[in-house]
Amino acid sequence: MSQPLSVPFLSGDHDHQACLSSALQAAEQICRRRNRRFTELRRKIFCLVWQQHKPVGAYQVLEILQREGRAAPPTVYRTLDFLQEMDLVHRIISLNAYIGCCQPGSRHDGQFLICEACHALAELNTPLVTSAVEATADRLDFEITRNMVEVLGLCPACRRKASSS
């Protein structure tokens, strides 16, 4: 397990380039293992999403693609669906947006802390939260297929800015 369990809010010294290239390697491996093709289109969109380190909308992706030629919404949505299926990106429902997954290839829902001010996002996989939800569902005899936890608020940096103004 070389992947971190969570991606907290990024610090200034984050190395985007290294981050992206290790994510790319992981993605290739996962697709190979599952016998799916990691095509040029998929690679391109994967990179677009991963490079942001922020939630990015389908139409934002589309716009970037269109700078280099024709492209239409279904292409983008299909590819994002594929990347989700491969557990390479997450969809953030409260934002209608996508973000790179910090544990590529492993089936998990994650919990997301989303900063309303700067739009930074932290992906967590906190067992405490997961098990609290599972225990509650169990108690009601409910069978979970997907567990969405999205928390809006202020990240540490924006909190400091807000309190100092």
Next chain:
Amino acid sequence: MSQPLSVPFLSGDHDHQACLSSALQAAEQICRRRNRRFTELRRKIFCLVWQQHKPVGAYQVLEILQREGRAAPPTVYRTLDFLQEMDLVHRIISLNAYIGCCQPGSRHDGQFLICEACHALAELNTPLVTSAVEATADRLDFEITRNMVEVLGLCPACRRKASSS
């Protein structure tokens, strides 16, 4: 506190009429207390949403309104926003839909168990889940403004149906 802390999946003997009329009374009281008008339009849409006991989309509400005369989307969205502001309905983000709130007038986010088969929904307010999320946010120095927990899966009834077929 005469309101229940949660609305689990409804049993067969649920009395819709009584349920709606007590919700209506609560709604009137809350608006009066906050000096906001509970107009005819707001009352009508509140009733439409409450009567379903299921998540209902804005355009479904619109369609029902249009059976009795003209109506346009902004009217519906504005009214649903108002009802949310008064803590009378919840918005279910994963469904783009609305549902009556089981603790009208009290600020809370709730947790929702949503059946993918029959679209029944249970609203919970489980302290275990809430505090797990809060503890996690605290640990990262994140300030919560809204906490969305939506769980997709199978309700007890649909589980039984699924396993017996």
Next chain:
DNA sequence: TTTGTAATGTTATAATATAACAATTCAGAA
């Protein structure tokens, strides 16, 4: 009765997402 604010109506359009079918690509079989 006036008057200002809140509420609602109206028109147009933005933003998000998918259906349906055509064309292309590619790995493996022949």
Next chain:
DNA sequence: TTCTGAATTGTTATATTATAACATTACAAA
């Protein structure tokens, strides 16, 4: 190598969800 079927991508059209901008109406308090 060529063929073939499945997977992938392209293309067109349209469905679904949501809001901007401004006009009109209703209502409470002066």
